[in-house]
Amino acid sequence: MxxxxxxxxxxxxxxxxxxxxxxxxxxxxxxxxxxxxxxxxxxxxxxxxxxxxxxxxxxxxxxxxxxxxxxxxxxxxxxxxxxxxxxxxxxxxxxxxxxxxxxxxxxxxxxxxxxxxxxxxxTCFAITEPDAGSNAMNISTLARRDGDHFVVSGQKIWISGVERADFLVLVARTTPAAEARPRTSGFTVLLVDVKDAVAQGTLTYRPIPKLGTNTVASSMVFLDEVRVPAGRVLGEVGQGFAVLWDILNPERILAAASGVGFGELVLRVACDYARERAPFGRPIGANQAVAFPLAKVKAQVELARLMTYKAAWLWDRGRPCGSEANIAKLTAADAAWQAADRAFQAHGGMAYSLEYPVARMFRDARIAKNIPVAEELVLAHIAQHELGLPKSY
Incomplete structure (x- = not known):
């Protein structure tokens, strides 16, 4: 090794x-x-x-x-x-x-x-729908064939970056869910020209007010008879599920990498403050009540880094990495959140001041436990596929 x-x-x-x-x-x-x-x-x-x-x-x-x-x-x-x-x-x-x-x-x-x-x-990516969040099987956005084009209608939600994207990597159904056998068939991934569709009036979007990660907007996207050339299908028509997992696993691995880096950043901010702040004549970082939780988070970050690298290494070699990608995302998101929480606590009342970056880090870190997949579904996947327990959803 x-x-x-x-x-x-x-x-x-x-x-x-x-x-x-x-x-x-x-x-x-x-x-x-x-x-x-x-x-x-x-x-x-x-x-x-x-x-x-x-x-x-x-x-x-x-x-x-x-x-x-x-x-x-x-x-x-x-x-x-x-x-x-x-x-x-x-x-x-x-x-x-x-x-x-x-x-x-x-x-x-x-x-x-x-x-x-x-x-x-x-580019940006569009899979999530109001009635199809973590359950991609419920996607209802439909792409029907019309000569040498597909015509797409439906609605997507929480689509980040559409306001600056030139092309949307869109997951749609070319076979409605009720007719698909097996249920994983009938998906097609399309490259949608965003600016052209906006100019035609067939694609509109509305930003969603949100708590954090404000450097990019996340929007509701409405598709009304958007025309997409058939030459802009990624993979095979109706066989997009294989493409989809080659998007979702890297997304989880990269989300894990973000959590690892985020955890390191927040730890550095917290430790800098703990070394400098000395209200009782010595740095607060000398107190185990401050130091030990930060040390524990450091251990969590290092463990998450190892799994993140392993998952990426497997993907690069074309080997199965679903469980590793999920475990990396789970552990890294929790490490980032624990780092932000402990940094917030170490800053005391000053954590609530926007003059310090910890307030922003605190709200940005929390969402990683929910996206790109909720930790409960990650745990369900591990329980079923790694522990052999009955499917729970």
């Missing part, structure tokens, strides 16, 4: 660190308060090719894998971005670059991947 990261991942860590250290917590707090995408950081990631790590070299990318993407995301989060980093690596690098590189036709790869590398187009 070799626990050293490959040279490619170490180079990624160094390159992303060089960008992250230019932006302090005041920058990230301003982006959050202004509900503004961190455009300056994004431009640097694009210019350095740090967003297109998983795009094959023949299309201008670095030809690396999910492990390198995970290390980049973890590094950006730990370097100061926190929860904002997750969307910067999920929306276009993963949902767009990684998915098209893995499942696109030769023509699709030539059309989209060089433009992703150049920063000319961005």
């Amino acid at each position: 070799d626990f050293d990261l490959p040279e490619s991942a170490l180079a990624v860590r160094e390159g992303v660190q060089a960008i992250a250290r230019k932006y302090d917590q005041d920058y990230w707090s301003r982006c959050d308060a202004d509900k503004r995408w961190p455009e300056e950081v994004w431009r640097e990631l694009v210019e350095g090719g740090w967003h297109s790590l998983a795009v094959p070299e023949e299309h201008g990318g670095a030809g690396q894998g999910l492990l390198e993407l995970a290390v980049a995301l973890e590094t950006l989060a730990a370097g100061g971005a926190g929860g904002a980093a997750s969307f910067m690596y999920l929306l276009t690098p993963a949902f767009g670059g990684l998915t098209i590189a893995r499942h696109g036709t030769g023509e699709q790869k030539r059309e989209f991947l060089p433009r992703i590398v150049a920063g000319e187009i961005e």
Whole structure:
């Protein structure tokens, strides 16, 4: 067994660190308060090719894998971005670059991947619906064939980044759920031209007011007879479930990488404060009541990192990684939340002040326990598939 990261991942860590250290917590707090995408950081990631790590070299990318993407995301989060980093690596690098590189036709790869590398187009992902959250089987958005197009109608919810996306990686049904046999058949993944559909009036969206992660909007999306060329199907018509899992597992692994980096960031903020704050003549960090909970969180972060790297390593080799992806997401999300909670407590009353970053970190960390999959469903998966217990849902 070799626990050293490959040279490619170490180079990624160094390159992303060089960008992250230019932006302090005041920058990230301003982006959050202004509900503004961190455009300056994004431009640097694009210019350095740090967003297109998983795009094959023949299309201008670095030809690396999910492990390198995970290390980049973890590094950006730990370097100061926190929860904002997750969307910067999920929306276009993963949902767009990684998915098209893995499942696109030769023509699709030539059309989209060089433009992703150049920063000319961005993507987002649409699966969740008001009546189909964690249960993808209930998706009702329907794509019907009309000559050389599909015509799509339906509604999606909690779609992050649609306001800046050029293309939407959309999961729809080409066979209604009631007719699909087996239920996992009849799914089709489509590349929807967002700006064209908006101009045609067939796609509209409405941002949802939310508690945190305000550097990107999350929206309700309404599709009303959106026309999509048949040449923009990812994978096979009606067989999109295989593509879907190749989106969801990397999403969970990258969410775990975000949690690991977020945990490291919050621990650093908490420990800096615990070393400096001395209301009784010595740093509060000298008190075990402060130090021990932070030390425990550090152990949790390190364990989550190991599982995150393992899951990414498995995915890169085409090996089953569903349980590992789920375990990584579960442990990393909890580690990030525990870090934020303990940092909040260590700051005492000052944690409630927006002059300190812990309030923002506290609210941003909490959502990771619910998305991209609720921890209860992760536990149900582990109970069924790893422990052999009866299915509970």
